[in-house]
């Protein structure tokens with residue numbers, strides 16, 4: 001299995017979930033600012049490379065990953081850049097694969113009772 005973590009920073013998510021995937025899973029993370037985030041681990045099966053979400057992706061990433069993950073990233077982009085980000089990411093997913101985008105909900109009030117919180 002191959003897993004891609006977009007805008008991985010120091011690879012925290014990959015390190016966190018590694019044990020939940022089959023032992024032979026290969027993890028590849030990328031970020032456009034690696035110098036700001038010393039990788040937590042670059043030992044196989046975790047690898048981190050430099051790549052921007054709004055630049056052409058390497059050809060060998062095309063329909064190459066079983067699971068593509070991205071967390072806490074979309075608000076960094078202008079609305080007009082988001083379609084390119086999403087199309088780059090979806091282009092990496094194998095047929096039958098999975099893409100998981102995790103973003104904050106800044107709209108839902110958290111001081112309300114849980115039952116009135118739409119996200120719950």
Ligand SMILES: C[S@@+](CC[C@H](N)C(=O)[O-])C[C@H]1O[C@@H](n2cnc3c(N)ncnc32)[C@H](O)[C@@H]1O
Pocket residue numbers: 006007008009010012013030031032033037051052053054070071072073076
């Ligand atoms: C809030 S951090 C999220 C880090 C990581 N996804 C996590 O959940 O731990 C946002 C990350 O997006 C990266 N980033 C910003 N613009 C990017 C771009 N154009 N291409 C790739 N990564 C980018 C930043 O360098 C930063 O590491």
